[in-house]
Amino acid sequence: MAPAPNIALFSVHKDAMEAAVRAFEADWPMARVSNLMDDGLFAWVRETGAVVPEMYDVFRMLTRYMISRGADGILYSCSAFRECIDACIAEFDVPMLKPNDAMIEQALGAGSRIAVMATVGPTIPSISAEIREMAAARGQAVELVPYVVEGAFDALAGGDAARHDALVAARAREIDDCDVIALAQFTLSRAAPAVAAVSKVPVFNSPGAAVAKMRAMLGA
Numbered sequence: 001m002a003p004a005p006n007i008a009l010f011s012v013h014k015d016a017m018e019a020a021v022r023a024f025e026a027d028w029p030m031a032r033v034s035n036l037m038d039d040g041l042f043a044w045v046r047e048t049g050a051v052v053p054e055m056y057d058v059f060r061m062l063t064r065y066m067i068s069r070g071a072d073g074i075l076y077s078c079s080a081f082r083e084c085i086d087a088c089i090a091e092f093d094v095p096m097l098k099p100n101d102a103m104i105e106q107a108l109g110a111g112s113r114i115a116v117m118a119t120v121g122p123t124i125p126s127i128s129a130e131i132r133e134m135a136a137a138r139g140q141a142v143e144l145v146p147y148v149v150e151g152a153f154d155a156l157a158g159g160d161a162a163r164h165d166a167l168v169a170a171r172a173r174e175i176d177d178c179d180v181i182a183l184a185q186f187t188l189s190r191a192a193p194a195v196a197a198v199s200k201v202p203v204f205n206s207p208g209a210a211v212a213k214m215r216a217m218l219g220a
Contacts, residue, residue: 003032004030004031004032004220005031005032005072005073005218005220006031006032006034006070006071006072006073007024007031007032007033007034007071007072007073007074007075007214008033008034008035008036008066008069008071008073008074008075009021009024009033009034009035009036009074009075009077010036010037010062010063010066010074010075010076010077010078011035011036011037011038011076011077011078011186012037012038012039012041012042012045012077012078012081013037013039013042013078013157013187014037014039015156015157015186015187015190016077016078016185016186016187017035017037017077019077019186019187019189019190019207020075020077020186020207020210020211021033021035022207023189023207023208023210023211024211026208027208027211027212027215028211028214028215028220031215031220034066034069034071036062036065036066038058038062041055041058041078041081042078045080045081045120045122046120046122049121049122050122050125051080051081051082051083051084051122051126055081055084056083056084056087058084059081059084059085059087059088060087060088060091063088063091063092063096064092067092067094071094072094072095072218073094073095073096073097073214073217073218074094074095074096074097075096075097075099075210075211075214076096076097076098076099077099077186077206077207078099079099079100079118079120079123079126079127079184079185079186079206080120080122080123080126081126082098082126082127082129082130083126085098086098095214095217095218097210097213097214097217098130099185099186099206099210100127100130100182100184100206100210101130101134101210101213102206102209102210102212102213103182103183103204103205103206103209103210104127104130104131104134104182105134105209105213106204106209107131107180107182107204108131108134108135108138108140108142110179110180110202110204111178111179111180111202112135112140112141112142112143112179113142113143113145113177113178113179113180114131114142114143114144114145114178114179114180114181114182115145115147115175115178115180115181115182115201116128116131116144116145116146116147116182116184117147117148117149117168117171117172117181117182117183117184117188117195118146118147118148118149118184118185118188119148119149119152119153119156119164119168119185119187119188120153120185121148123184123185124146124148124184127182127184128144128146131144131182132144145175145177145178147171147172147174147175149167149168149171150167151167152164152167152168153187155167156187161190164190164191165190165191165194166194168183168188168191168194168195169191169194169195169197169198170198172194172195172198172199172201172203173198173199175199175201176199176201178201179201179202180201180202180203180204181195181199181201181202181203181204182204183195183203183204183205183206184206185206186206186207188205189205189206189207189208192205
């Protein structure tokens with residue numbers, strides 16, 4: 001029997017990494033998972049408010065390292081770095097998956113007016129561009145409604161997961177005119193039950209969908 005594929009998870013925050021690991025443990029426990037985290041990238045993008053050219057070189061260097069260590073597939077869990085990940089996908093011949101591709105496919109299948117929730121501001125333009133590109137490829141018109149949950153990410157980073165979930169749920173209560181709620185960061189997946197409890201709008205999150213898509217990409 002062939003060994004299970006070696007999946008490298010690339011993260012810029014420990015909570016996103018942990019969300020990805022939990023998804024693999026639940027949905028693909030046979031996969032051999034390794035983690036690479038650079039939390040300095042997260043601090044950097046929060047300071048700049050957007051991707052800057054120097055970040056591309058960091059992503060290329062770290063992607064090259066993961067491939068050199070035998071990665072059969074790479075899953076990125078860092079939603080704010082869409083452009084950097086696209087550059088790596090174009091350059092390297094290894095199956096790679098952006099954080100939200102699989103979730104976006106599911107969300108577009110459920111509706112066209114999409115509430116996009118994030119706890120880090122730069123994530124909104126990044127995932128919005130992804131949604132619009134995928135919708136255009138499908139010939140689907142979409143309307144995106146952004147919701148940034150202020151204070152939630154800092155609460156989670158400070159160890160107060162309950163406050164994080166409560167803040168996200170409180171913001172979700174405001175959403176009543178959308179077909180879908182898309183939780184636009186891996187870190188937000190932990191709040192999915194809290195959001196579902198206060199909203200009748202279907203809720204989609206990234207980690208589980210990403211694991212299923214990576215498995216399909218590798219034919220495992």
